[in-house]
Amino acid sequence: xxxxxxxxxxxxxxxxxxxxxxxxxxxxxxxxxxxxxxxxxxxxxxxxxxxxxxx
Numbered sequence: 599x600x601x602x603x604x605x606x607x608x609x610x611x612x613x614x615x616x617x618x619x620x621x622x623x624x625x626x627x628x629x630x631x632x633x634x635x636x637x638x639x640x641x642x643x644x645x646x647x648x649x650x651x652x653x
Contacts, residue, residue, distance in 0.1 A: 602650070617648045
């Protein structure tokens with residue numbers, strides 16, 4: 599079973615992109631199991647978020 603985690607909402611796309619890069623590098627996790635997909639999305643209210651997919 600796969601899970602999609604919505605990690606955090608931030609106010610700018612730059613912050614979301616930086617957070618996504620840190621997730622892809624694995625600097626935020628104690629385990630070395632990296633997500634298959636990391637993406638940045640925008641909510642209806644204009645905030646940006648990061649989602650990650652682990653399988």
